[in-house]
Amino acid sequence: MAQDNLAVPSGDNKYVTVFNDPVNFNAKHPLHNSWTLWFDNPGKKSNANNWEQSLKELITFDTVEDFWGVYNNIMKTCDLSISSNYHLFKQGIKPMWEDPANKHGGKWSIQLPRNKTMSEIDNIWLYTMLACIGEAFEHADEVCGVVVSVRKAFFRISLWTRTSDNQDVAMSIGRTLKKSANIDGTLEFQSHHDSSKSQGKAWTV
Numbered sequence: 001m002a003q004d005n006l007a008v009p010s011g012d013n014k015y016v017t018v019f020n021d022p023v024n025f026n027a028k029h030p031l032h033n034s035w036t037l038w039f040d041n042p043g044k045k046s047n048a049n050n051w052e053q054s055l056k057e058l059i060t061f062d063t064v065e066d067f068w069g070v071y072n073n074i075m076k077t078c079d080l081s082i083s084s085n086y087h088l089f090k091q092g093i094k095p096m097w098e099d100p101a102n103k104h105g106g107k108w109s110i111q112l113p114r115n116k117t118m119s120e121i122d123n124i125w126l127y128t129m130l131a132c133i134g135e136a137f138e139h140a141d142e143v144c145g146v147v148v149s150v151r152k153a154f155f156r157i158s159l160w161t162r163t164s165d166n167q168d169v170a171m172s173i174g175r176t177l178k179k180s181a182n183i184d185g186t187l188e189f190q191s192h193h194d195s196s197k198s199q200g201k202a203w204t205v
């Protein structure tokens with residue numbers, strides 16, 4: 001039923017909030033960026049040439065409420081099968097080294113042993129995602145996305161950056177991630193160029 005006092009947002013403002021309709025509002029809080037959730041479980045036959053085929057784009061959201069709608073309706077990390085990965089990346093960036101936004105970048109990562117309680121792992125992943133969508137980083141434009149990987153002996157959390165040559169910027173991101181996600185342990189930074197060749201670590205935090 002049409003209501004005369006129902007506020008319709010105009011122009012660029014596509015969100016009805018309590019500020020323009022205190023009675024009938026259906027508040028949605030826009031995020032600074034749109035984010036896309038991807039899933040993959042490449043299996044044993046995967047290699048760098050066919051790996052992309054197993055990537056599945058699940059959903060894109062751009063509000064706080066839609067983030068929770070997604071989070072509350074997908075499997076928790078702990079319940080995923082071995083070899084699975086969730087990737088949460090800014091819309092338009094594919095979660096692979098070859099994407100133009102990633103190809104000069106790197107990643108902060110930590111392997112969390114399976115002896116941590118499952119809810120601890122789920123919380124670290126949740127707070128890692130919240131730090132990203134909430135733009136908690138001083139150099140937020142440097143952040144491309146985050147990944148959680150389920151492996152036989154551990155879970156790995158990674159944050160992918162756009163560049164990998166500025167130590168101050170990378171360290172700032174690493175420190176913020178560690179604090180925001182309450183990570184107890186050492187995060188290691190490696191450029192994607194080095195990871196694809198299984199070479200050494202650059203920085204730790």
Ligand code: MGP
Nearest residue numbers: 042046047048049050051052083095096097098149151
């Ligand atoms: P991984 O899952 O990032 O490493 O990459 P992990 O967990 O150490 O390895 P796993 O064997 O325990 O799963 C595993 C493999 O996937 C890599 O060696 C590549 O063959 C392929 N791969 C992973 N990523 C992120 C990419 C990518 O961005 N591009 C391409 N081409 N291949 C990738």
